[in-house]
Amino acid sequence: MTNTQVTLSGLTLSNPVIPASGTFGYGYEFAEIYDINCLGSFSFKGTTREPRFGNEPPRIAETASGMLNAVGLQNPGIDKVISEELPKLRKVFRKPVVANISGFSIDEYAECCERIDKEEGVGLIEVNISCPNVHCGGMSFGTSPESAAEVTRAVKAVTSKPVYMKLSPNVTDIAAIAKACEDAGADGVSLINTLMGMRIDLRHRAPVLRNVTGGLSGPAVFPVALRMVWQVYEAVRIPIIGMGGVACAEDVIEMMLAGATAVEVGAANLVDPFASKKIVEELPRVMERLHIENLTDIIGGAHHG
Amino acid sequence: MYNVDFKIISNRKIAKNTFEMTLSGDTRGIAPGQFVNLKLDGFYLRRPISVCDYTPDTLTLIYKVVGHGTEAMSKMAPGETLDALTGLGNGYDTSRSGDRPLLIGGGAGVPPMYVLAKKLLAEGKKSTAILGFNSADEAFYEAEFKALGCETYVTTADGSYGIRGFVTDAMDLDYTYFYTCGPEPMLRAVYNKSVTSGQFSFEERMGCGFGACMGCTCKTKYGHKRICKDGPVLTREEIVW
Numbered sequence: 001m002t003n004t005q006v007t008l009s010g011l012t013l014s015n016p017v018i019p020a021s022g023t024f025g026y027g028y029e030f031a032e033i034y035d036i037n038c039l040g041s042f043s044f045k046g047t048t049r050e051p052r053f054g055n056e057p058p059r060i061a062e063t064a065s066g067m068l069n070a071v072g073l074q075n076p077g078i079d080k081v082i083s084e085e086l087p088k089l090r091k092v093f094r095k096p097v098v099a100n101i102s103g104f105s106i107d108e109y110a111e112c113c114e115r116i117d118k119e120e121g122v123g124l125i126e127v128n129i130s131c132p133n134v135h136c137g138g139m140s141f142g143t144s145p146e147s148a149a150e151v152t153r154a155v156k157a158v159t160s161k162p163v164y165m166k167l168s169p170n171v172t173d174i175a176a177i178a179k180a181c182e183d184a185g186a187d188g189v190s191l192i193n194t195l196m197g198m199r200i201d202l203r204h205r206a207p208v209l210r211n212v213t214g215g216l217s218g219p220a221v222f223p224v225a226l227r228m229v230w231q232v233y234e235a236v237r238i239p240i241i242g243m244g245g246v247a248c249a250e251d252v253i254e255m256m257l258a259g260a261t262a263v264e265v266g267a268a269n270l271v272d273p274f275a276s277k278k279i280v281e282e283l284p285r286v287m288e289r290l291h292i293e294n295l296t297d298i299i300g301g302a303h304h305g
Numbered sequence: 306m307y308n309v310d311f312k313i314i315s316n317r318k319i320a321k322n323t324f325e326m327t328l329s330g331d332t333r334g335i336a337p338g339q340f341v342n343l344k345l346d347g348f349y350l351r352r353p354i355s356v357c358d359y360t361p362d363t364l365t366l367i368y369k370v371v372g373h374g375t376e377a378m379s380k381m382a383p384g385e386t387l388d389a390l391t392g393l394g395n396g397y398d399t400s401r402s403g404d405r406p407l408l409i410g411g412g413a414g415v416p417p418m419y420v421l422a423k424k425l426l427a428e429g430k431k432s433t434a435i436l437g438f439n440s441a442d443e444a445f446y447e448a449e450f451k452a453l454g455c456e457t458y459v460t461t462a463d464g465s466y467g468i469r470g471f472v473t474d475a476m477d478l479d480y481t482y483f484y485t486c487g488p489e490p491m492l493r494a495v496y497n498k499s500v501t502s503g504q505f506s507f508e509e510r511m512g513c514g515f516g517a518c519m520g521c522t523c524k525t526k527y528g529h530k531r532i533c534k535d536g537p538v539l540t541r542e543e544i545v546w
Binding site: 022023024025029030032033045053054057058059060061062063064065066067069071074208218219267269270271272273274 | 306308344348349350351390509510511512513515516517518519520521522523524529534
């Protein structure tokens with residue numbers, strides 16, 4: 001028998017598979033094609049205080065083994081998320097959800113987190129200080145240990161739910177930023193957000209994306225994400241949600257061996273809408289093959305001494 | 306949305322850089338104006354291709370070779386399989402057509418007009434089609450439209466076949482409503498020239514094709530719409546250029 005349960009700061013998930021924010025909307029598109037209650041949880045679309053259209057199109061470009069996106073935090077705003085999206089979501093998903101919150105000021109982060117903290121269906125809050133596609137916000141809070149700590153403290157002061165800071169890979173030392181979040185009271189960290197990249201259209205001799213740059217995701221980033229999870233695991237004692245290019249159950253195991261307690265699946269959902277479900281179903285078989293009884297036993301299992 | 310493995314029956318060149326692929330497989334849930342999203346070996350994102358025609362167990366797609374993905378598609382052989390997500394997008398609403406609808410397709414925007422013409426004609430509506438191409442060597446499906454019983458005009462930008470000019474140069478006709486698909490400059494020109502309401506099918510770079518990623522959102526008079534899920538068909542009244 002295999003046991004796929006994992007626990008994130010007191011929140012027990014039936015398995016570690018969590019569709020990543022921005023690749024799963026608020027769940028409905030997927031609930032139409034399968035019962036999404038098979039998932040450990042899912043992280044809903046990054047939400048800000050005000051409604052946002054996001055960036056002008058084109059917002060998507062293809063790359064080798066991956067894609068760039070420059071959506072720019074399109075979302076209906078925290079009011080609508082609480083009054084409309086969450087009640088709709090409760091009808092299709094019975095488990096606690098991960099609330100992904102973003103912002104353009106410390107006050108905005110705190111206000112949104114304080115409001116989402118009161119929502120019963122929210123299991124933990126993932127604070128996005130790493131969106132590469134907005135200006136004067138998002139990633140600018142996640143690129144220095146000081147500002148990452150400042151957001152963490154502001155959010156922790158107004159919430160009782162576990163707070164996971166979502167970190168950017170576009171930094172010189174992600175472990176130092178993770179450590180700063182831990183010292184400021186974060187319950188966990190979630191990494192990585194997308195890697196900043198770009199493509200140029202040869203015919204038009206201009207960037208493909210209207211925003212010029214976008215965030216790279218997909219299997220292309222998996223080794224980078226894995227390396228960062230590894231480094232952060234060595235630097236902090238709080239749990240890590242690992243993500244970046246995860247596409248199969250073996251990738252989940254690899255992320256967990258590097259130090260992740262749970263794993264988010266992102267771009268894979270867009271290419272195969274059944275990807276997260278398939279990973280959940282495949283996981284026990286892969287565990288059996290690898291002689292893993294309890295999934296929690298392997299967290300950080302590749303670190304020796 | 307369904308995930309269907311189709312088998313290629315034929316894949317032939319019908320005009321310059323233009324191929325017609327016929328596939329066998331379950332087409333349930335497909336409607337005129339919708340698209341399918343194809344997984345190609347070696348490419349990360351799927352390729353959205355509009356539906357040209359279908360029966361309960363066959364699907365016809367016409368695609369233009371514009372990049373490595375469609376080039377790879379053009380080399381696929383009968384017997385090979387293609388993983389497709391089907392039933393994507395809202396499709397055309399034929400209930401508003403009146404009794405004399407006009408169908409205007411440009412280039413790769415011609416194929417969805419074919420299955421739409423079939424449906425409108427089956428509903429007893431006297432349908433007229435304008436098919437616009439750059440030149441004679443890019444033109445296709447004139448005979449197919451005519452065989453449906455659809456009055457058909459062909460325009461070419463260089464005058465090498467049919468009416469010289471753009472689709473708008475053939476639009477001085479009597480019609481109750483219109484449906485159009487083609488490159489955005491053509492859609493704008495049709496918008497400006499047309500004298501009735503109508504439906505426009507738009508293209509945008511997509512991530513998923515089924516509404517999850519917000520990669521293809523556009524602004525309309527009635528809020529933000531995802532081209533892949535709330536579109537690709539928008540009505541004249543809601544378009545913001």
